[in-house]
Amino acid sequence: MYAVSGALYIDEMGYAMSRLEIESDFCDDGNTIPEDFSSEQVKKPLKNIENEIAQITKLKSAPHQQLGRVGPGRPELPVSPVKMLAGRECNYSGRGRFSSADCCHLLSRYLPVNGPWLIDQMTSRAYVSQFSNDGSLFIAGFQGSHIRIYNVDKGWKVQKNILAKSLRWTITDTSLSPDQRYLVYASMSPIVHIANIGSAETDSLANVTDIHDGLDFSSNDDGGYSFGIFSVKFSTDGRELVAGSSGDSIYVYDLEANKLSLRILAHTSDVNTVCFADETGHLIYSGSDDSFCKVWDRRCLIAKGKPAGVLMGHLEGVTYIDSRGDGRYFISNGKDQTIKLWDIRKMSSNKTCNPGYRSYEWDYRWMDYPPQAKDLRHPNDQSVATYRGHSVLRTLIRCYFSPAFSTGQKYIYTGSHNACVYVYDLVSGAQVATLKHHKSPVRDCSWHPFQSMLVSSSWDGDVVKWGFPGSAQPPSASTKRRVSRRHFLDDYL
Template identity: 40%
Template sequence: MGTSNSQPQHSMDGDSSSSSGPLSADGGSNSNANSSSQSQSQSQSSRSERLGRSLRSLVEGYSTPRPLQPLQPLIDMMMLSAARETDRAHFVVRRRGRRLLLGDDEDDDDDDDDDDDDDDYDEDDDEFEEEFSKIKSINNPETKVLDESEFSLMTKMNCGLKAERYSQHDKPPSVMKMIAQREEGMRGGSGFTSHDFSTAIHQFLPNDMTVEDRYHHKAFCGTYSQDGNWFLTACQDRKLRLYRTSGKKFTLLRKISARDVGWSILDTAFSPDGSSCVYSSWSDSVYHVRLFGDSESQDALQLNPDLSRFCVFSLVFSQDGQEILCGANEGTLYIYDRFSNQRILKIDGHYGDVNTVAYADNTSHILYSGSDDGLCKVWDRRTLSETDPKPVGILAGHMDGITYIEPRGDGRHFLSNSKDQTIKLWDVRSFSSEDGQEETRKAVGSNHWDYRWQKVPAKFRNPPPKLKGDTSVMTYRGHSVLQTLIRCHFSPIASTGQRYIYTGCAQGRIFIFDALTGQPAKILFGHKACVRDVSWHPYKPEITSTSWDTIVARWHHRGWYEGDDDDDYDDEDSLRVMESSDSSGGSQSMWVRRNPRREEGERRCTARLKRRRDNRGDN
């Protein structure tokens, strides 16, 4: 099928009419400021610069790590940020055999029991905080089913939280105290556990925006590879862009011109090994692209639809990379086999367009699909047949079409984002009854609005009671689902224990919900138009967003990159060899950037720890 010149029925050509302004910049210097305030400002700037450089020196010099090793720079960042935001100057960062003392305070008095030093962290501007508080005040979700669910118990275990009822008002543990306990050997080991990472990250959610790239057309898709080393975007200019994510800024590695694009590239997916990707549009085929190597070869994967106008809205690889699952218009699902190079299944599964598909877990046996008919269906790949396609079960409760499904990866839970302006959490062991399915069909059939250009109906703005037969575990509200198929995701298990649910918004915001309370933990303001896709780095507390304002932005905790000036480290004299121990008990050498302040801090740190040991021996 050739490129479609007419506007398809499932997309909208226009910028967001409802938007929020970008974060306002800090004001300029005050000409009436006295000399003491200027001195204080210079001191704070100098401290931030030193901390930023120290952080970069900790992270750099390490090759692609094993699965658990990328977590270590995360806790380093949290320690550094905690120091920047408090008046404490002395604390120790331990990094694979290295110790680093930060700060210039000469006072040796220890006061590690003060929990208030690191409880405060930077917030957005006052106007945005006021709106954030307003959203939270009107969003008072019922959590009874959630509190009694297996999801709540497992999430608390992953995050190191207590098994009893969790409250968003609970005071988070002091990161400074956690560091002190680690140094004293009081945390059951020589380092932080995954629970410690997840517990601490709650205080260091992304809150600062960095523009990584700006296009001339709307950005539709953006996702990290499984290892976090690459970021792939798709834009309405019919281009795929691949970025290297290491370093302070993304590095554009390759720009690929897509083929046979109608309207825009609508979805992309990395292969499990990250060496290739697939993309889809209003076209009879999806395209497979090899991302590395000298040639930019693209293969058309023919789905052979029976429709004159055909579009794949969603696609995903199986875990072994052999099959590609596609969701398309007119209620159909397709499975393409890469080894035989042919479509092997076509399933008429829904009464509306299939906007989203997903595999439940790494076995790739269980499939999820979501449609404009408002239903989420669960399929067993091993029993699927074209002649008699029957789902394993159906989950009903939304009042409008489904825009996206995100599996948790445990084979039991998944999220669904909907045009009824809600995200729902589901447990596939609790299917909906026939009556519940009929209630959803009636609710969807009663809608007479088009989410692409009309305002949200009043019945969705004022949260209605749950539909009869709604078997969802939890419902999350506050974001806006308009204009396009906006995505939602679980936060990574490695760094957050999947405690958060995050999504884009038609008003240019990014919502980070606390999955255990239903309340927004953070709302990020900065984009001027619809944020269609968001992706959380697998190991770092960073979210990258792609928006219809043409911007690709990376969100991180304020202070992560402050003070990093690569121009100061361009000569050979700025490097030194560092010996460090590896996980097997051996040692390895590496080049690290030299920092005289850091080296002096290490010497002072060693002397200080020796004095502590001597004092304990005397007692």
Template identity: 40%
Template sequence: MASHQEDPESAGEDVFESAEEEMDLFPVAFGEDDDDDEGSEYVDEDDEDAEDDDYDEHDHGEHHAYIDAGGMQVEISFQPEDGEDDEAAGWAERNLAQVINLIAGGGQAGHTFLSRTQLRALLGTTNALADDDDEDHEWDEMGYGGRRRRRVRGDPDRFPKIPSDEGTELMTSGVFGSTDRQASSQVPKQKALARRILDRELGLDDKISWRMRQGLMAQSLIPTKDADMVIHYHDPVYSGQFSDDGNFFFSCVKDFKVRMYDTSNPYNWRHYKTVSHPFGQWTLTDASLSPDNKWLAYTSIQPTVCLAPTDPSDTGDPYTLNLSDSGNAAQLHDAWHTHHSFGIFSVRFSGDGRELVAGTNAATVVIYDIESRRVLHTVSGHEDDVNAVCFADKMSPHILYSGSDDATIKVWDRRSMGDGREAGAFVGHCEGLTYIDSKGDGRYILSNGKDQTMKLWDLRMAMSTEQFAEKNPMQFTRHSNFDYRFHRYFDDDWFKHPYDNSLVTFRGHQVRRTLIRCHFSPPGSTDSRYVYSGSYDGRVYVWNMDATIAAKIDIRDAASEMIYGSRQMGIRRHLGSACVREASWHPTAPILVASAWNGQQDFGSCTVHSYNDAREDDADPKMGRVVDDQLRPLGLRAETESPEPGAGDLGHFFGTGDW
């Protein structure tokens, strides 16, 4: 988890280092006097003979590489997977060896770019590069900076019960959709759906039964993994959301651009506008659509919010709103270098569209009045980054929530924020929060945590301000050294918080590497029956309210085979992997869009999935079509900008940001 950094001029580091947006993968440690020796430069020259000596292949197909990494003898071995040819395995092996050799100074004394401790830390986290689903390791993983995380095997019964009793009550209460009390396990779901459609067309239901059957039919139409369309971007996609009425979809991409699409016909999209952030830093972090769909607010790791009209005929520059204390628009461009600036991780419009609420990496929640263009409140209510904010009720601007890396959710009343005290709090996550989402009814809230759980909360069960101060629940989570960008989270690290006041805990997905988002399913297209989340493993997880998994939508096949043409390019699945950062369910149609990072953060995609129970594709246009950001058709290999095997481009292994 991130903490406030020193002055960048004195520390030589970026002031906006955060739990998600780390600018450098590892802190650089120079050898003695290396940082002062301006006359010496390290040049990496290829030595074919040396390379031939360093690589070996045993008779049984296992590849070995031996390198001298700054005085440390390192052996790298690769065992090709079934169906993987030796050429592809050897190429991946050589790339990794080159990375280690490069950062170790090529094995030459006086040219070590990382210290031995840092190199060991790197070697201890190389499992992040592998697609390994084995969760049974019992070794201690090397922590960031070389610290080991102590793990003690916990009680296997400490995990929440599945199915959840509280969740089962919610499912039968009617708050989260209809319940088929006459359901029979003997009737297949497809036949049950067909029978309900027939009864509807024959008019056999009364008004009450008709409404219930409509809800039950909507619950059956969960989108499948086969993609209708794949939108390919040259940079990772950080967010993608439908508007509340379903007529609009926008995607926020790392290239500081937001693409807007007309989805009034959800099966025939139309691109009509792209807007940019003029002062973007590192990536776009969030976006929010005004209630009337006329304005889009979007943010970067800067103290400014860009406000752009969604009207395609308005081609002017976006308005910039400064949420910093200075309020001096002339200093916007230099805000990154000031001591009082900050980055915005989350932004939301109020229900009336007059205000914005933002969460920042300065551990603050900012309320901004759009009409008067001034900050109304800046509240320091957390001990770490505020990664997500939202309003409790879409029709009211009064109650709002904030989720933080300090592992808490705070409840705020806009009418009493002047004293800087929260109205209540939720505790129960063991690690920081990545996202929060409100059901919009002023009562239920959903959160994603780095402890690999998603939790449902009821506002009526919030801990009061006095209880929070008295019990000090943060004492149990304050000293975690888990870094979700590099490490896997093990079950033995999870514990039940003594003051957990959540209703239901959902597990199974992977919240790693980035701030992965979760949502309630919409009432129109799903009868409000489900909750869902993106995942590091390339899937969208859909849960029933009792914490049982209703579906897994795997986007990896669509993202790898159709975009990258892996067979033609000789690139295997490790470059076709995907991390689903956010999924968005259409409010009225059985369509879901997964916004993802692809490869090793080389590019991104929005894969559009719909309900389809047929094996044959009779749609027009055909399913699985691949298009660019403006929805123009692409071929299998078109414009991927991926390196050919052996090209020596190591950027996808060792970048400047999150792995």
């Protein structure tokens, strides 16, 4: 049984198929496509997606070219898993195994859409949920002062339960150090706290008491103004933190010197999100309620506060930015109910004010998005592609690229105010999957870096995991939905 979802179709095993794949599968059996597959239900591909990003994605997630070859004059057909397995047995690659692109092609077709399995249930809103870089730990931050760190490899046992200090309103962000020894967390305060969470082998249900210090991000330039931190991230080497604040500024904190090393008055409104562009730490991306995304090059910050470039296209504030990790592409979630894909080579050298497009009063914290604004387009949109379908209201909802290891960053996924998780195809823009379980907004969600597993958390207090049958652990007594089917693909991979 198939379910239509944009230009792709999800079968009951969580297998994403294009119309062409279904056509070839049914034709092989001498049957026809079911009547419910009409051309009107297939979403048209994005018109302005750049060939370069499409080609890069294909190289990372497409099977070996020999498997896709057909006779002269015939269109290239999608490669089925059976054909790939047969090709591997024949050693078509000459290496006796699947290439990384082959693995991505197989794993990315089996989306984590089955479930969910309940991991935890709290009485306060969940604001942050993230896997560690190696997938062994999972961090969830709640409005009620608790930050829970789960050991994924030990059956999601709570390894640490940190009680946040001096919490203002809620935990707005957390970040785990690259060596997984320290966790920083922020709230609506200029003080970012750092806690020693110990090694992954040390189980503890007690609050962290050995190291739990406050890092002061305020400076003399702030004039005593008490601001809040919306976003905080470790650098790749773990020596610095970058943060964005309600004081319209970006901060860089030197952990070795234990002092603030840089403050940039970056935007004209709240800086909701910041991140490093790549492993070098030279480039910083920022997004603000002023609707602009900016790129900052620390190597040439001659004039304080001058960005390397500005990217415009959002009509409302930017809630989150996720870098592709190549120092070139990133995505942003916006209060204009869109995700945008950006190429920093298209950025402007100077900020250009948005035109007077807004003829309505609107506050995303308590109002629905105006119907008359849904069809508006920025006249100077510099984005590469735009993705629509989810809703960004009430809170700073986050979006991400899918993992490079298992999908070749083929997808984009996001939480949503309407209590769902949406997965989009990066190149076609199709809604590949919609995960429904929660009863309140899903602010954050995280895809396991190596497994076909996705965890979502919501204001309803639920933290749940999704997978495809065979990839997730057997359901426990607290399972809300049981899935008995298993799939053979795990055995082959």
